Amino acid sequence: MGDQGRLYVDQNVVPAYKSILRDTDLILPNQFEVECVQCPTFSQSFLAL
Amino acid sequence: MSYLFPVFFGSLTITNCIDRTLSGVTIQSFSSLANAISTLHKTYQIPHIIVTSIRLTPDASTLSVIGSSARSDKTPRLFKIDVPALPCFFSGTGDMFAALMVVRLREACLQAGTTNRRSWTSPDLVNATELPLAKATEKVLASLQMVLEKTLAARDAEISSISIHGTEMSSSTGVDMGVNGGSMRRHLAETKAAEVRLVRNVKDLWQPEARYQAVQLDI
Numbered sequence: 253m254g255d256q257g258r259l260y261v262d263q264n265v266v267p268a269y270k271s272i273l274r275d276t277d278l279i280l281p282n283q284f285e286v287e288c289v290q291c292p293t294f295s296q297s298f299l300a301l
Numbered sequence: 302m303s304y305l306f307p308v309f310f311g312s313l314t315i316t317n318c319i320d321r322t323l324s325g326v327t328i329q330s331f332s333s334l335a336n337a338i339s340t341l342h343k344t345y346q347i348p349h350i351i352v353t354s355i356r357l358t359p360d361a362s363t364l365s366v367i368g369s370s371a372r373s374d375k376t377p378r379l380f381k382i383d384v385p386a387l388p389c390f391f392s393g394t395g396d397m398f399a400a401l402m403v404v405r406l407r408e409a410c411l412q413a414g415t416t417n418r419r420s421w422t423s424p425d426l427v428n429a430t431e432l433p434l435a436k437a438t439e440k441v442l443a444s445l446q447m448v449l450e451k452t453l454a455a456r457d458a459e460i461s462s463i464s465i466h467g468t469e470m471s472s473s474t475g476v477d478m479g480v481n482g483g484s485m486r487r488h489l490a491e492t493k494a495a496e497v498r499l500v501r502n503v504k505d506l507w508q509p510e511a512r513y514q515a516v517q518l519d520i
Contacts, residue, residue: 273345277420278406280351280399286337 253285331355334367335379335520342371348420349406349434350377353398362386366442367518370423370434378429379518384442389453393497394445401441401506409433428517435515443509451505452498459494463487 253261253269266288273279273289281289334352341347348371355365364386369377410421410433423432499506 270345273341273347276345276347278349278351278402279341279347280353280402282353282395283334283355286334286341286352290337290340 253281253288255282255284257284259288331365331367331381331518332520335377335518338367338369338379339377342369342377343375346375347371348422351402351434351438353395356386366438368432368434368438368515369429370432372425373422374425378427378432379520380429380432380435380438380515381518382435382438382442382513382515384446384513387446387449387453389449389456389495391449391452391495391497392492393499394449397448397497397499398441398445401444402437405437405440406433409436412436430515430517439511439513439515440509443512444506446512447505447509448497448499448502451502452495455498456491456494460491463490463494 253259253266259266270289334355338350338352341350349368350370351366351368353366355367356363362385363383366382366384367379368382369379371377406421407416410416413423413427413433415421415423415433421433429435
């Protein structure tokens, strides 16, 4: 989804990925992506920047 | 295994653009990362998690990988593996890491006899460092590091060649530098030189050295 502090997908992709997490057995996020998933208002935060 | 969610492995420093005032979820310590992993196990019911390329300060000489396979109560079993940071940003390592992890995790789960269990989870009495996920990650990181070291050496030689023969066609990159060179052409040649040299080093994927050992992470 992203790296080094920035997304390389559209911000609307983040909630889409979050919606399928429950179906996964293994995830391999980098640190930025963990933060993306943790932030409940991630998309809105980026829109505000 | 029902679904894989491979995301990219990159060289990432802790400085990120999620401002603390906006979200309050920056990760600036192993402790907060451990909490994040714990939440992922509980909230999303994800059994196996690997967080890649963790560097808590920009000038840290090591990168850390932290992993966890949840217990039956969804609490984490955290392990950490440190690898030396290489002075280059590589293109293509994320996909490589994810692909290798799938293979090595399956291998380790077969050895541990957990492939008949849901999501191949390990019994609760298995320690973090003995997890199939930990064993798999040790091998994958060794393979990755071996290939990246050779890529770096070849890249340095290629960049040096570009510097010396800047006005000629580079025989290995196939990039015409032109009489005036051009910063874009040079940038493209340098980027190409940093692409992971996978095919010619495939033996390192099959037989990595026993370089790294997972340590339990107690937070």
